[in-house]
Amino acid sequence: MCGIVGYIGHQAAGPILLEGLQRLEYRGYDSSGIAVVDRDGALAVLKRQGKLRDLQAAITEMPAGAAGIGHTRWATHGEPSDRNAHPHASSAGDVIVVQNGIVENYRELKAELQETLDTEGRTWQSDTDTEVIPELISRELAMGRSFEAALAYAIGRLNGANAIAAVHRTDPGRIYAARTGSAGGIVIGYGEGEMFIASDLPALLPHTTTVYHLDDGDIATITADDLRVRRSDHASIRPEPRQVDLDPVAIARGPYRHFMLKEIHEQPRALSDTIRGRARLDPASALPDDLSISDETLRSIDRVLVIGMGTSLHAAMIGRWWMEQIAGIPADFDNASEFRFRAPLLGPSTLVVAVTQSGETIDTLGAMKHVRDRWGAPQVVITNVEGSEATRQADASIIMRCGPEVGVASTKTFVGSLAALYLLACRIGRVQGRLSDDDLSTRLEQLLTAPSLVDRGIQRGERCAEIAQRFGSAANFLVLGRGIEHPLAMEAALKCKEISYVHAEGYAAGEMKHGPIALLDQDFPVIALAPRGPLFDKMTSAIQQVSARRAPVIAIGDEGDEELIDLVDHFIGIPPAPPLLTPFSLTPVIQLLAYHIALARGLDIDQPRNLAKTVTVE
Numbered sequence: 001m002c003g004i005v006g007y008i009g010h011q012a013a014g015p016i017l018l019e020g021l022q023r024l025e026y027r028g029y030d031s032s033g034i035a036v037v038d039r040d041g042a043l044a045v046l047k048r049q050g051k052l053r054d055l056q057a058a059i060t061e062m063p064a065g066a067a068g069i070g071h072t073r074w075a076t077h078g079e080p081s082d083r084n085a086h087p088h089a090s091s092a093g094d095v096i097v098v099q100n101g102i103v104e105n106y107r108e109l110k111a112e113l114q115e116t117l118d119t120e121g122r123t124w125q126s127d128t129d130t131e132v133i134p135e136l137i138s139r140e141l142a143m144g145r146s147f148e149a150a151l152a153y154a155i156g157r158l159n160g161a162n163a164i165a166a167v168h169r170t171d172p173g174r175i176y177a178a179r180t181g182s183a184g185g186i187v188i189g190y191g192e193g194e195m196f197i198a199s200d201l202p203a204l205l206p207h208t209t210t211v212y213h214l215d216d217g218d219i220a221t222i223t224a225d226d227l228r229v230r231r232s233d234h235a236s237i238r239p240e241p242r243q244v245d246l247d248p249v250a251i252a253r254g255p256y257r258h259f260m261l262k263e264i265h266e267q268p269r270a271l272s273d274t275i276r277g278r279a280r281l282d283p284a285s286a287l288p289d290d291l292s293i294s295d296e297t298l299r300s301i302d303r304v305l306v307i308g309m310g311t312s313l314h315a316a317m318i319g320r321w322w323m324e325q326i327a328g329i330p331a332d333f334d335n336a337s338e339f340r341f342r343a344p345l346l347g348p349s350t351l352v353v354a355v356t357q358s359g360e361t362i363d364t365l366g367a368m369k370h371v372r373d374r375w376g377a378p379q380v381v382i383t384n385v386e387g388s389e390a391t392r393q394a395d396a397s398i399i400m401r402c403g404p405e406v407g408v409a410s411t412k413t414f415v416g417s418l419a420a421l422y423l424l425a426c427r428i429g430r431v432q433g434r435l436s437d438d439d440l441s442t443r444l445e446q447l448l449t450a451p452s453l454v455d456r457g458i459q460r461g462e463r464c465a466e467i468a469q470r471f472g473s474a475a476n477f478l479v480l481g482r483g484i485e486h487p488l489a490m491e492a493a494l495k496c497k498e499i500s501y502v503h504a505e506g507y508a509a510g511e512m513k514h515g516p517i518a519l520l521d522q523d524f525p526v527i528a529l530a531p532r533g534p535l536f537d538k539m540t541s542a543i544q545q546v547s548a549r550r551a552p553v554i555a556i557g558d559e560g561d562e563e564l565i566d567l568v569d570h571f572i573g574i575p576p577a578p579p580l581l582t583p584f585s586l587t588p589v590i591q592l593l594a595y596h597i598a599l600a601r602g603l604d605i606d607q608p609r610n611l612a613k614t615v616t617v618e
């Protein structure tokens with residue numbers, strides 16, 4: 001979603017803001033802009049629809065000034081256009097704001113502010129909800145309030161989750177940031193005689209690793225060498241910064257053509273790091289040190305509900321299998337955005353597991369809040385971002401150690417969340433006495449083979465490229481899987497949609513004959529996930545039914561599986577895996593297929609259209 005940057009210091013702000021925005025491009029956007037004020041209060045606001053390069057091309061002269069804010073916009077209210085791009089100024093031109101989030105009551109606020117605008121003979125400059133924010137602040141300033149007080153007032157009037165950065169034209173010695181609700185983070189970075197604002201760490205890393213994350217309700221007043229924060233209880237503090245342990249190299253593309261390809265290749269490492277120290281064999285234990293939910297609580301639960309969105313929802317579906325088959329406990333999964341509005345019967349004996357790589361997805365956070373407010377059920381979050389909002393809401397966190405994921409499509413964080421779910425299932429099974437020491441040891445030994453399964457799957461890249469060349473122009477794909485491979489069929493279809501813009505449906509193979517089979521003909525390729533396992537024969541029956549309709553079948557199955565090879569038109573071999581571990585061997589192949597189809601179609605793989613990396617609006 002929208003990206004925010006800010007700078008104040010001894011250098012020219014413009015180039016630093018543009019560079020920061022470049023590092024936030026991965027979040028997904030459709031327009032961008034910067035505002036810079038110089039010492040004399042001269043203001044330059046430059047904004048453009050399109051890519052950052054369109055903005056850069058439009059800048060004939062870099063504005064002077066050592067304070068400013070910048071933004072990449074992902075349109076919610078008002079189409080992507082120059083006019084709707086941020087920053088937005090108050091009608092008096094004194095307050096300039098960028099925002100991430102939605103002002104849910106903007107109509108009401110616009111109506112309230114209309115009178116002032118009419119009196120002054122001014123009009124709204126955009127179709128956005130954002131514009132009410134600088135207008136509210138400006139009105140309060142005109143009544144003699146300080147900027148900080150005016151900003152606090154404005155924030156208090158907004159419904160919805162919002163993150164904001166602002167500058168005051170007549171006071172170029174300060175920039176401001178504020179956060180209300182879960183609209184994605186705001187991080188303040190400390191430099192030498194300069195300070196930075198960003199929605200996410202990658203924008204700061206080239207400059208500093210000393211940071212402070214704003215909390216919900218915080219209002220930050222930032223000068224070139226100081227940060228003061230007014231908390232939601234009105235207390236004013238000088239916060240303690242912390243060091244982040246992130247290497248700028250982790251967010252560089254290196255020799256890879258795309259971040260997505262780099263991150264697919266990083267999966268074995270991401271998995272090993274996530275598992276390290278959490279799968280002990282002698283004596284066998286899973287997640288021994290880092291689960292702050294007591295064994296007593298885990299012993300008392302009689303059900304697990306796993307929730308998430310998108311790729312994280314597919315991980316949740318696989319998690320359900322492991323909860324049932326490894327932990328031996330009744331389990332379910334749910335789409336977080338739907339779950340919030342249902343009235344399921346939970347209670348303190350249901351453990352809710354939220355999966356969210358970013359830890360900031362608004363639908364998942366909303367579902368977690370719903371669980372806490374309504375049932376008080378214990379919650380564990382599985383996330384890649386330490387300190388994210390989800391970690392603050394949950395009773396316990398399992399942090400994947402995948403390193404920053406820059407490509408919009410989730411890849412390495414998918415396998416990272418799978419590893420965490422598997423470990424959690426092992427821990428629950430052991431604590432509840434359903435897994436003996438030996439069983440636990442066997443399960444964990446199997447998990448330890450996951451990095452190598454993924455690695456061997458990655459080696460099939462060339463074969464995936466061949467298949468992509470052959471089918472790159474297909475208009476549709478049906479992806480079939482059974483059992484634990486069904487969620488992977490859905491994940492394969494999601495990857496095709498988001499990266500390759502191909503219409504694809506992931507189906508449980510048994511469901512195919514109940515409708516989708518009507519679509520099939522020689523122009524409708526079917527991808528069959530068919531590793532050997534308990535449902536292999538049922539999968540081959542489905543394949544026969546597809547072939548009988550002359551639809552070309554691309555099977556992904558165990559290396560050297562002659563029976564399958566004879567049955568299908570095209571074959572991609574993956575390493576044989578124990579039945580519950582096939583998600584690890586299949587995942588890199590389904591990702592690489594979508595990647596190569598997108599490549600064959602010449603698409604923008606790391607920044608697919610309309611998508612955002614962190615979805616902070618409903």
Ligand code: F6R
Nearest residue numbers: 310311312356357358361409410
């Ligand atoms: C797909 C993808 C999205 C996310 C979804 C949830 O590749 O990236 O579908 O999986 O937006 O995001 P998180 O995991 O951050 O909650």
